[in-house]
Amino acid sequence: MTDMNNESSRVRDDSLRISEIFYSLQGEARESGLPTVFVRLTGCPLRCTYCDSEYAFYGGERLTLEQIVQKVQSYPARHVCVTGGEPLAQPNCLPLLTALCDAGYAVSLETSGAMPIEEVDARVSRVVDLKTPASGEQHRNRMENIAALTERDQVKFVICDRGDYDWARFILDQYRLPERVGEVLFSPSYEQLQPRQLAEWILADGLPVRMQMQLHKLLWGDVPGV
Numbered sequence: 147m148t149d150m151n152n153e154s155s156r157v158r159d160d161s162l163r164i165s166e167i168f169y170s171l172q173g174e175a176r177e178s179g180l181p182t183v184f185v186r187l188t189g190c191p192l193r194c195t196y197c198d199s200e201y202a203f204y205g206g207e208r209l210t211l212e213q214i215v216q217k218v219q220s221y222p223a224r225h226v227c228v229t230g231g232e233p234l235a236q237p238n239c240l241p242l243l244t245a246l247c248d249a250g251y252a253v254s255l256e257t258s259g260a261m262p263i264e265e266v267d268a269r270v271s272r273v274v275d276l277k278t279p280a281s282g283e284q285h286r287n288r289m290e291n292i293a294a295l296t297e298r299d300q301v302k303f304v305i306c307d308r309g310d311y312d313w314a315r316f317i318l319d320q321y322r323l324p325e326r327v328g329e330v331l332f333s334p335s336y337e338q339l340q341p342r343q344l345a346e347w348i349l350a351d352g353l354p355v356r357m358q359m360q361l362h363k364l365l366w367g368d369v370p371g372v
């Protein structure tokens with residue numbers, strides 16, 4: 147009878163279910179334009195109305211932390227973006243982030259902010275996407291996460307309509323986000339809100355935010371993993 151408590155018989159499970167690992171230009175946030183390796187984790191507890199990565203909700207393959215790092219190291223980039231799906235929905239994402247930092251990468255994490263972010267390695271730039279009313283997931287925002295944010299982190303709002311813009315402007319002011327984080331990003335929902343319209347709203351109000359467009363979609367359209 148195998149002793150299931152025997153260390154050698156216990157499987158040290160540091161694996162994660164991975165949707166894709168690919169090399170591209172960072173299309174969003176502070177490092178936009180930089181060659182980056184993307185590690186997209188499978189699964190998400192949210193279902194944002196606009197999600198462009200629904201294909202990552204299911205499937206993928208289970209890889210060990212070592213296999214993931216080795217794959218990342220096969221590309222010529224020093225930036226890594228851990229995304230999903232919702233990466234923090236897998237507990238082993240935390241040791242993955244630390245392993246990537248230990249390997250010398252500049253690591254960013256794209257997260258919905260629905261999961262606790264306090265345990266994320268302090269070297270990681272946490273890009274927290276606060277879900278707007280039109281996302282249908284506003285109620286999932288874990289607003290206590292905001293207190294954990296620092297200058298290294300970034301807050302993003304995907305703006306679908308004027309209601310989202312007004313709500314984001316309110317949150318910006320209520321939580322004094324420009325004083326808390328390195329970047330506050332307003333991002334037009336792809337092919338739902340005209341980027342020019344968002345630009346004009348921001349200019350009219352002189353909002354201290356950075357408007358972004360998803361560079362990868364401008365380059366290659368809305369196709370996965372290019």
Ligand SMILES: C[S@@+](CC[C@H](N)C(=O)[O-])C[C@H]1O[C@@H](n2cnc3c(N)ncnc32)[C@H](O)[C@@H]1O
Pocket residue numbers: 190196197198199229230231232233256257258274275302304333334335336360
């Ligand atoms: C696919 S999610 C994965 C990481 C995490 N679940 C999150 O929501 O940040 C990565 C980012 O894609 C962006 N995104 C998804 N669908 C989009 C769309 N239709 N238009 C603009 N940005 C979108 C959101 O800003 C989101 O932060």
Ligand SMILES: Nc1nc2[nH]cc(C(=O)O)c2c(=O)[nH]1
Pocket residue numbers: 170171172173174184227229362369370371372
């Ligand atoms: N931030 C961010 N940059 C990206 N560059 C290429 C992407 C892609 O999904 O192909 C991508 C993406 O999904 N997110």
Ligand code: SF4
Pocket residue numbers: 190191192193194196197198199200230231232258
């Ligand atoms: S939280 Fe991110 S991955 Fe999940 S549905 Fe929303 S945009 Fe898509």
Ligand SMILES: [Mg+2]
Pocket residue numbers: 198199
């Ligand atoms: Mg994406």
